Amino acid sequence: MKKVLALLLIALCGLSLVACGGGEAETDSAAEPKAEALTMATNAEFPPFEYLEGEEIVGADIEIAQAIAEILGRELEITNIDFDAALTGAATGKYDMAVAGITATDERKQNMNFSDDYYTASQAIIVMADSDIKVATDLEGKTISCQEGTTGEQYLLDNEYEIQSFKTGAEAVTALTSGKVDAVVIDNAVAKALSDKQNGATVVLDEALTKEAYAIALQKGDDELTAEINGALSELKASGKLAEIFAKYELPYDDAE
Ligand code: ARG
Numbered sequence: 001m002k003k004v005l006a007l008l009l010i011a012l013c014g015l016s017l018v019a020c021g022g023g024e025a026e027t028d029s030a031a032e033p034k035a036e037a038l039t040m041a042t043n044a045e046f047p048p049f050e051y052l053e054g055e056e057i058v059g060a061d062i063e064i065a066q067a068i069a070e071i072l073g074r075e076l077e078i079t080n081i082d083f084d085a086a087l088t089g090a091a092t093g094k095y096d097m098a099v100a101g102i103t104a105t106d107e108r109k110q111n112m113n114f115s116d117d118y119y120t121a122s123q124a125i126i127v128m129a130d131s132d133i134k135v136a137t138d139l140e141g142k143t144i145s146c147q148e149g150t151t152g153e154q155y156l157l158d159n160e161y162e163i164q165s166f167k168t169g170a171e172a173v174t175a176l177t178s179g180k181v182d183a184v185v186i187d188n189a190v191a192k193a194l195s196d197k198q199n200g201a202t203v204v205l206d207e208a209l210t211k212e213a214y215a216i217a218l219q220k221g222d223d224e225l226t227a228e229i230n231g232a233l234s235e236l237k238a239s240g241k242l243a244e245i246f247a248k249y250e251l252p253y254d255d256a257e
Helices: 002-021 024-028 060-072 083-091 151-158 169-177 188-196 223-239 240-248
Strands: 037-042 050-053 056-058 076-080 113-114 120-121 123-129 144-145 162-166 183-187 203-204 212-214 216-219
Touching: 002 024, 037 083, 050 120, 056 162, 060 223, 060 240, 076 151, 083 113, 083 216, 113 223, 113 240, 120 169, 123 151, 123 162, 123 169, 144 151, 144 169, 144 216, 151 183, 151 240, 162 223, 169 188, 188 203, 223 240
Parallel strands: 037 076, 144 162, 144 183
Antiparallel strands: 050 056, 113 216, 120 212, 123 183, 123 203
8 A cells, every 4th residue: 555655645746846846858758849939029119000008018019919920829917118228239149139110211121120011001191280280292391200119200300300209109299289390201000090189180191102011020130030930921821810800990001911
């Protein structure tokens, strides 16, 4: 009897060792291997792609990233930081990826990998509802606000406008409503979302300044993860999940994109 008990105890110990053994031990056991979390940087100041709802980071990009992580069988770990820091963080490999309505520009492509495009956007102009600025050419000689480190800022610099750059698009809009600038240039869907919060005081002009495509940014040379993410993206396109996410956030989306 004693022998049986002792054997049982040994068996139990062995079991609990397997059950409790974390990390490395688990990869050797029959238990399913635990993949490392997929780390993502974003700048949750960009509704409806990423924004804060209380403490929670939500938005179309967040749902896309979650769906990708699910396909890759990895947990998603999101860090909310300044937009330029999110870009640099992905480029240097501090984070596996940055998902933040990032335009895949040729300039950025020199320093980082990009996934396939998943959304088409443009730069748009927000003005006060009673502004004399009606079309893009009216911007001549005006002061314009934008978000730091963005393609909107780059457009304004390239065209030699007088600009005021802010950490967030919301601050750029406040500069407009408080009379410090004459217009805001920011991505079209975000322009609409931010302008909609002003109760009719501002409007978005019906004119696109650029044509841009959003993609996920990764470390330069991380071709393996880039390919995995592209695989997941095409799965999400084919299944209609991507279209579903954009519809939820009322983002116009053409399946052919
Ligand atoms: N599409 C623009 C860019 O790539 C703006 C992106 C800003 N995104 C953000 N989450 N704040 O520069």
